Amino acid sequence: MRLSNTRAFPFEYETVQSRISQAKQSLVHAHQWKLFVLALILLDFLSVGLAFRVAYFVRFNLGFPLFRLEVVPNYEFYIHLVYVLIPGWLLLYAFFGLYNRQYLLSGTREYARIFSATLTGMLLVIVVGFLGPDFVVARGWLVASWLLAFLFTSGGRFLVRRLIRIFREKGFFIAPALIIGANEEGQLLAEQLSDWKYSGLNVLGYVDNHPPAEGSMGAHPLPYLGGTPALDELVRRFGIEELVVATSAISREDLLDLFKKYGVGSGVNLRLSSGLYEIITTGLDVTEIASVPLVKVNKVRLTGVDRVLKNLMDYSIALLLMIPLLPVMGIIALLIKLDSPGPVIHRRRVMGVNGKTFDAFKFRTMYVNGDEILEQYPELKEELARTHKLKDDPRVTRVGKFLRKFSLDELPQLFNVLRHEMSIVGPRMISPAEINEYRKYGINLLTVRPGITGLWQVSGRSDVSYDERVRLDMYYIRNWTVWLDLQLLLRTIPAVIKGRGAY
Structure with a gap:
């Protein structure tokens, strides 16, 4: 039967x-x-x-x-x-x-x-x-x-x-999720949430009333599961616990329908993106003007108490480190002079907050005729243009290799911190030419000061791919707290001692 x-x-x-x-x-x-x-x-x-x-x-x-x-x-x-x-x-x-x-x-x-x-x-x-x-x-x-x-x-x-x-x-503590909206914003959200070890979400696919064109779903496409009329069945079939809405992909009426169905007491968490994915890292303030709630976009990532705490930590740590490290920096300067001719300090033009450029100080680790040396290695020159790094760089001096291994070449950047151009902890500093590598995320990177150390430093430094470095920078900016800075500072010490990824 x-x-x-x-x-x-x-x-x-x-x-x-x-x-x-x-x-x-x-x-x-x-x-x-x-x-x-x-x-x-x-x-x-x-x-x-x-x-x-x-x-x-x-x-x-x-x-x-x-x-x-x-x-x-x-x-x-x-x-x-x-x-x-x-x-x-x-x-x-x-x-x-x-x-x-x-x-x-x-x-x-x-x-x-x-x-x-x-x-x-x-x-x-x-x-x-x-x-x-x-x-x-x-x-x-x-x-x-x-x-x-x-x-x-x-x-x-x-x-x-x-x-x-x-x-x-092993599959525990992961919530099945769907992304409502398969447009560019929805795909960016999927990219950020795809690492379920950190997000705790198993994103199963997209729901959108406008099926995406074939081949338009990026390098790591998720399946298109249908339109919003099929959402109830998808929630039941897959046990969906999280709905992440790309608000730029759906109409106001569809958004209200979603809120009526899932916004109150449905057992499903409804999460709305801001619709401003490109600039969300700066933070948003909701204020009422003439009884109308309006969203204001901050010009920088850190404001108010956060900014005070960040500045206080930067100045106090920089001043405390300068006292014992000044003799060390003097010895390093002498070694550089004895090892190869040229200036002790190298000035690198980099980008700061809101795109303002400044000279980041570093101990010189290369020969002064480094460009001429590199011309003799066309394959390395091509690799440098592609990855912005070289593991076996012929331009690096003997002392320079030691300084880079233990990040001692970056000690002069403490003066950049005191000049309010850099932070102790922050995203990796980049040159103006590199901003294009960050593509959609470039505007986010320039909302905070670059750091001497950061998430990239404790995650493998130069062993980290460029795309992974971009992701780490964006994670740091979006999730900044003073506790995150303290945690990264504690993790920096063993990372520097090990010297992994430093070249």
Whole structure:
């Protein structure tokens, strides 16, 4: 009887089976995230508890002269206090969205939320101590608890992110997604979201009422799955959880229909692009003028507090490094002079914010007649024009090879940082001729100052292809936070020591 029904109604049977399969898949996917959140809560519980315990050891057992040694610790008091504070800390984490799937695995933004939550916890304890004179805690213990809770929780989340990437390679924690719109903007969105290890999205294809022309789907085409009338069936069949809309590809009426169907309580997340994909990295501000909400495009990527924090970090790090590195730079200058004739400093004309050019300082690593030397190697000259780099460059001096290997040739760029032309961390600086290599992304690159180090530096430097370098630069600009800069600074040290990709 079952076989007969299958033959008589093949479409209905296939649809029912598909829906059952997708329902099971969605259920498994939901369980994955529930288990993940429970594991996070347990990890945070252990991290915060360990932070309070280590803080007690630091304050009362190490005997730092910074603390008042005559204070007698009350171990019982702190044990009972921790029993109250740990659940309170976890409630604060929940309040700041640290168990909300929307904010999980968001990298530096997640660390910023942890910082805010732990700071709020410390301030609440201070307020309770102010209102209740009988409630007294050691200030050293409280400050140490705050810092250690932030460090331990952030470290745990960092390890979790690495673990999730491994799980995603095996098909876990990936949400099926569709892109609404197969125009140029839709294809750019697909390109950025295609690395599901980072995006967490398995983009299955495009939905568009205007089928794209054959051969117009770029180097890595996704399938065209039909128009918006087929969207309900596609969502059911593939268990779609994310709809990413290229707003420039659909009409206002179609956009309103999408919002009515999926914008409220459908179990599918509806995400709209800005329609300004080319300049979105500068950030957008929504303001009302005469009760009309209008979107203003910022001229630079960093504004307000972000700009202040970036400048403060640049100047403080540059000044701190200059003191011990000035003698080192003097020795390097002497070695360059002894190794080959010519100036010590090479000035490279590069592009800065809003296309303003400036001279980036570097220690000279090439012979002064480098162009003449290169003319003797036509194949290398062709490779240089194509890739903008040479692994075995005959123009590089003996000292220059050593300086490049450990990035010592870039030390003079600290003066560029003090002159507000560069940042400590940022995208790779480029010459005016290279801007065309960035194509649609060139305008984005010029919204921030170039950096001495950056995501390209810790990802392999010259071993990274030019297209990959462009992608890394765009990722950095779009996702900048002060936490991302600090993370990249910490990763720069082992990258420089290893010398991988430096030539």
